[in-house]
Amino acid sequence: xxxxxxxxxxxxxxxxxxxxxxxxxxxxxxxxxxxxxxxxxxxxxxxxxxxxxxxxxxxxxxxxxxxxxxxxxxxxxxxxxxxxxxxxxxxxxxxxxxxxxxxxxxxxxxxxxxxxxxxxxxxxxxxxxxxxxxxxxxxxxxxxxxxxxxxxxxxxxxxxxxxxxxxxxxxxxxxxxxxxxxxxxxxxxxxxxxxxxxxxxxxxxxxxxxxxxxxxxxxxxxxxxxxxxxxxxxxxxxxxxxxxxxxxxxxxxxxxxxxxxxxxxxxxxxxxxxxxxxxxxxx
Amino acid sequence: xxxxxxxxxxxxxxxxxxxxxxxxxxxxxxxxxxxxxxxxxxxxxxxxxxxxxxxxxxxxxxxxxxxxxxxxxxxxxxxxxxxxxxxxxxxxxxxxxxxxxxxxxxxxxxxxxxxxxxxxxxxxxxxxxxxxxxxxxxxxxxxxxxxxxxxxxxxxxxxxxxxxxxxxxxxxxxxxxxxxxxxxxxxxxxxxxxxxxxxxxxxxxxxxxxxx
Numbered sequence: 001x002x003x004x005x006x007x008x009x010x011x012x013x014x015x016x017x018x019x020x021x022x023x024x025x026x027x028x029x030x031x032x033x034x035x036x037x038x039x040x041x042x043x044x045x046x047x048x049x050x051x052x053x054x055x056x057x058x059x060x061x062x063x064x065x066x067x068x069x070x071x072x073x074x075x076x077x078x079x080x081x082x083x084x085x086x087x088x089x090x091x092x093x094x095x096x097x098x099x100x101x102x103x104x105x106x107x108x109x110x111x112x113x114x115x116x117x118x119x120x121x122x123x124x125x126x127x128x129x130x131x132x133x134x135x136x137x138x139x140x141x142x143x144x145x146x147x148x149x150x151x152x153x154x155x156x157x158x159x160x161x162x163x164x165x166x167x168x169x170x171x172x173x174x175x176x177x178x179x180x181x182x183x184x185x186x187x188x189x190x191x192x193x194x195x196x197x198x199x200x201x202x203x204x205x206x207x208x209x210x211x212x213x214x215x216x217x218x219x220x221x222x223x224x225x226x227x228x229x230x231x232x233x234x235x236x237x238x239x240x241x242x243x244x245x246x247x248x249x250x251x252x253x254x255x256x257x258x259x260x261x262x263x264x265x266x267x268x269x270x271x272x273x274x275x276x277x278x279x280x281x282x283x
Numbered sequence: 284x285x286x287x288x289x290x291x292x293x294x295x296x297x298x299x300x301x302x303x304x305x306x307x308x309x310x311x312x313x314x315x316x317x318x319x320x321x322x323x324x325x326x327x328x329x330x331x332x333x334x335x336x337x338x339x340x341x342x343x344x345x346x347x348x349x350x351x352x353x354x355x356x357x358x359x360x361x362x363x364x365x366x367x368x369x370x371x372x373x374x375x376x377x378x379x380x381x382x383x384x385x386x387x388x389x390x391x392x393x394x395x396x397x398x399x400x401x402x403x404x405x406x407x408x409x410x411x412x413x414x415x416x417x418x419x420x421x422x423x424x425x426x427x428x429x430x431x432x433x434x435x436x437x438x439x440x441x442x443x444x445x446x447x448x449x450x451x452x453x454x455x456x457x458x459x460x461x462x463x464x465x466x467x468x469x470x471x472x473x474x475x476x477x478x479x480x481x482x483x484x485x486x487x488x489x490x491x492x493x494x495x
Contacts, residue, residue: 020479024483093330096333123333190395190403202471259471
């Protein structure tokens with residue numbers, strides 16, 4: 001047992017990789033109930049009237065991509081399938097090109113036209129000032145955008161018809177891996193009454209539950225589990241979405257089991273070690 | 284195996300990063316420096332093309348009007364004052380934009396703290412039992428009220444604690460520990476997801492061992 005407790009950490013890393021590799025290849029299907037907060041978000045997107053406007057803010061960089069891309073794709077797919085107008089934004093400087101690629105790819109798969117059905121508004125360096133500014137005029141904060149590779153005046157785009165400020169937006173869904181979600185709550189929801197929903201990484205999601213409870217956030221996707229839930233909900237109603245988070249959940253299930261085994265082994269080893277030490281030194 | 288140069292570069296750099304799990308080594312350090320360099324370079328270019336050119340340069344060289352020119356010019360000058368410490372004699376000028384930035388941020392944050400956090404969260408706590416029907420909802424509401432009060436008591440340092448208040452504060456510690464445990468658990472799972480992503484990339488996109 002002592003040998004087990006003093007095992008080189010490299011062996012543990014190797015076991016982790018092998019378990020995950022097996023999970024990724026075998027793809028065991030783990031049936032899981034859909035969490036209430038994911039269903040809330042699905043319902044809130046489902047409640048937006050046809051041609052209503054939704055902001056999809058992909059405020060994350062490469063470090064959170066593996067957790068949040070699946071959420072962004074599922075939400076975009078759902079919005080396009082419901083014929084909603086989508087305004088893409090990214091307030092994370094390192095995530096701009098990824099956010100733009102995601103919205104373009106999903107729009108192309110859903111046969112949506114740039115400038116008519118959606119637009120990628122792009123990046124602004126000061127998130128607080130930008131959200132506050134959007135409270136009075138979206139077009140002033142993002143005066144020009146790229147549409148089909150050409151610079152166009154935002155105000156002239158068909159997708160922006162009737163959309164002056166945040167009050168004209170039916171819903172904003174933000175995907176984030178940082179505490180920036182508070183800026184949308186502080187300056188979007190509290191100031192203008194904008195309905196908010198959030199997809200968050202596991203690292204920050206705990207801090208969002210009080211806002212979900214108070215109704216300031218109307219739906220929440222919790223890390224890969226939330227993304228997998230949302231994928232299932234969207235796939236049931238609107239086929240054509242590729243399962244990405246669902247696949248990760250299969251691997252994560254095996255990782256959970258492995259973690260539990262490691263914790264159990266370490267605790268049993270610790271207890272046995274303590275008992276042996278007490279027997280060797282009764283004083 | 285992938286024939287894309289980009290995938291190969293990304294895969295080799297990922298492996299270089301993972302080599303740190305064995306021990307600190309020059310390959311890891313090279314990859315780390317590349318990461319920092321690329322991230323900095325990308326950020327500088329992004330700021331140049333998406334902030335400096337459209338906001339600062341166009342705002343001064345091709346202004347929409349006198350007012351627009353005035354504000355852009357004023358804030359550009361204020362921003363430049365941040366560089367004043369490089370000339371020690373006028374270094375104190377940097378305090379002007381710093382004071383404005385701090386004042387602006389504090390003013391915004393104060394309103395936000397009251398409007399978006401203090402009042403709504405307080406309201407949610409005092410109305411926790413409102414409309415709570417059924418045992419799970421009542422237990423949920425009870426946990427919110429007991430948890431909030433006991434944690435607040437734990438952080439109350441302004442008066443001497445009686446044994447009863449100490450007991451309440453100890454309950455607060457239990458709530459805090461459960462909260463930290465939840466944060467830690469979510470953090471671990473979050474990191475596992477990142478690892479799964481990298482494994483899918485290495486064994487899927489790179490060597491095509493994982494079926495897509």
